[in-house]
Amino acid sequence: GEDVEQSLFLSVREGDSSVINCTYTDSSSTYLYWYKQEPGAGLQLLTYIFSNMDMKQDQRLTVLLNKKDKHLSLRIADTQTGDSAIYFCAERSGSSASKIIFGSGTRLSIRP
Amino acid sequence: NAGVTQTPKFQVLKTGQSMTLQCAQDMNHEYMSWYRQDPGMGLRLIHYSVGAGITDQGEVPNGYNVSRSTTEDFPLRLLSAAPSQTSVYFCASSLQGQVGEQYFGPGTRLTVT
Numbered sequence: 252g253e254d255v256e257q258s259l260f261l262s263v264r265e266g267d268s269s270v271i272n273c274t275y276t277d278s279s280s281t282y283l284y285w286y287k288q289e290p291g292a293g294l295q296l297l298t299y300i301f302s303n304m305d306m307k308q309d310q311r312l313t314v315l316l317n318k319k320d321k322h323l324s325l326r327i328a329d330t331q332t333g334d335s336a337i338y339f340c341a342e343r344s345g346s347s348a349s350k351i352i353f354g355s356g357t358r359l360s361i362r363p
Numbered sequence: 364n365a366g367v368t369q370t371p372k373f374q375v376l377k378t379g380q381s382m383t384l385q386c387a388q389d390m391n392h393e394y395m396s397w398y399r400q401d402p403g404m405g406l407r408l409i410h411y412s413v414g415a416g417i418t419d420q421g422e423v424p425n426g427y428n429v430s431r432s433t434t435e436d437f438p439l440r441l442l443s444a445a446p447s448q449t450s451v452y453f454c455a456s457s458l459q460g461q462v463g464e465q466y467f468g469p470g471t472r473l474t475v476t
Binding site: 255259282284291292293296339348349350355 | 367394398403404405406407408411413419421453455460462463464465466467468469470
């Protein structure tokens with residue numbers, strides 16, 4: 252079945268780059284997404300990548316996709332305290348275009 | 364636009380009680396969905412709808428009912444609450460065909476004792 256996995260925690264020093272990793276199982280995934288959830292709030296779409304792309308850059312965010320290994324990563328450059336949040340990886344199922352499958356989320360904490 | 368709104372923000376129920384979580388959106392989105400979020404488990408899809416009058420089950424539909432009589436509203440009903448339904452519930456919406464680009468409500472934190 253479809254599954255999306257992420258590590259649960261990441262701690263990064265302020266000003267460094269953060270790299271959040273995700274693996275997925277559905278080889279027919281069409282789109283892959285990164286969402287951000289701040290404390291007490293709903294999820295907010297950060298960025299997404301189409302499955303025929305290798306990389307997408309959007310200001311401080313870089314998404315890398317290795318389709319062969321089914322591995323997705325989100326790099327946040329110059330990490331700031333405002334980046335503290337839970338980051339969810341998600342895939343749009345190739346077998347059902349009406350659903351997306353979320354990972355369990357990676358909690359990013361920033362240390363001074 | 365208010366976006367996606369959910370009420371109530373917090374609710375405590377006793378086992379066996381029923382209630383409805385409300386969700387509304389003012390973006391004329393065809394697609395709406397309900398998720399529950401539990402620690403370490405990410406978001407799991409409960410039910411979704413691709414338009415008024417059309418609903419379908421997600422990954423964890425048992426114990427929940429939905430209806431979609433209008434484009435704007437998508438209420439979630441708990442028929443007989445159980446402690447296993449203690450969770451944070453999120454409603455989301457998107458344009459049809461853009462299910463990955465969903466707008467989320469602020470969530471309802473439900474505790475069943």
